[in-house]
Amino acid sequence: MTLLRSWLSTCSSSSPTTRPQPSNLPDPPPPTLFSSDSSNTSLDSNLSLQSHPSVPSLQLTNYSNQAVSVSVSVSHSCANLINVKNVNYNYTNSSTTTSSNNPIVTCIAISGALVYAASGPQINVFDLATTAQIDSFNNYNQSASVKSLAFSKGKVLSGHQDCKIRVWQIKINTIDYSKKHLLIATLPTITDRFYRFALPHNYVPVRRHKKRLWIEHADTVSGLAVSSDEFIVSVSWDKCLKIWRAKDLMCVESVKAHEDAINAVAVSADGVVYTGSADSRIKVWARGPKRYGLVATLDRHRSAVNALALSEDGSVLFSGACDRSILVWEREDSANHMSVTGALRGHTGAILCLRSVSDLVVSGSADRTVRIWRRGEDGRFWCVRVLEGHEKGVKSIVAVSDEEEGDCSSSVTVCSGGLDGEVKVWRVRISRKPFRSNSNARHLGNQN
Secondary structure, eight states, X not given: OHHHHHHHHHOOOOOOOOOOOOSOXXXXXXXXXXXXXXXXXOOOOOOOSOSOTXXXXXXXXXXXXXXXXXXXXXXXXXXXXXXXXXXXXXXOSOSSBOTTSOBOOOEEEEETTEEEEEETTEEEEEETTTOOEEEEEOOOTTOOOEEEEEXXXXXXXXXXXXXXXXXEEEEEOTTTOOEEEEEEEEESOHHHHHHHTTXXXXXXXXXXXXXXXXXXXXXXXEEEEEOTTSEXXXXXXXXXXXXXXXXXXXXXXXXXXXXXXXXXXXXXXXXXXEEEETTSOEEEEEEOSSSEXXXXXEOOOXXXXXXXXXXXXXXXXXXXXXXXXXXXXXXXXXXXOEEEEEEEOOOXXXXXXXXXXXXXXXXXXXXSEEEEEEEOTTSOEEEEEEEEOOSSOEEEEEEEEOOOOSTTEEEEEEXXXXXXXXXXXXXXXXXXXXXXXXXXXXXTTSOO
């Protein structure tokens, strides 16, 4: 209740206005494709067309005179390639195939050493290190496309286009130690339906002359997340947010959250839920004594919000939209409210996916590139690398931090799933060393 009151009393989405950015900055040269050679980066970050002239850019653009405390050397390589086109598919008439019947990657997720790549109704499991296929499940002709994946206590959760959430249990063969995924439940469960179907007040209208139980989604389940207190959060194109108990898989709450389809969801460690919608708004929800309540509406995007990502401590929210910008929202130390502090620009297409890991932000776009942004000690972001290689838009991204290689070096594994039917596994190594900064440096958005 204290959290809810603090959000209600202080929440704000205001940001300082600054002078519009110059639009005549030259584009940087593209990085070498699939190169594993290390080079001292110039921290390339070209600007896309202006979409938020009132929101300052947070990335550095004049790298010859920048006031930073480290010199960054970045190397990357496309270590492995998972091509789902070469996987045997046991389904037909899927809505997630191209005109040439080539499947596309709808979402990917990582659990431990396993990569889950969904294409159509089928979920393929690969070893992250070797890209060897471990398992393939949900091979049902009648099942709709998989749109979202999440994990809870050893179980795999999948959200589908047929409005359902499926729960899978991993079973290990004691003879050859192979892994198989078995379907153990479909949400809403039969038990949940049985308790509610007889009472008329449990039905809500979903369209003219049609009603459903309030525990059911009425459209594609577009996002799944699991909170630290083991609640499952689902969002859907039916504009609703639903909360499920993980221990018994019962739906405990449903909220009409937006005026248009919900595309993304993120949950912080303290249980605050963020939802991003095609209505261009981000809404913030916190649990009260009994139910989740709306505590803030973050309204700065000019088009559909497609992706959300939270920093590890939950103090920074990143949102990506069709306006080609990534907005950065920060919770101030002196208060519990979020305000937009700037934008990361560089993509020339809609932002389709986001991930935050360590001090990095990874973004995928319809422009077929993956950008890696790093935050400096002064709060500014650098686009340290542009990863190219997908033939179509990058639909889904996951990133995991590898073991630190000393105080001056770190590495990250990035998996990007594209509409070209490929999952690329990138190894990105970032080394840092001190150098003398220029006191005359200026940041775009803070120029006099």
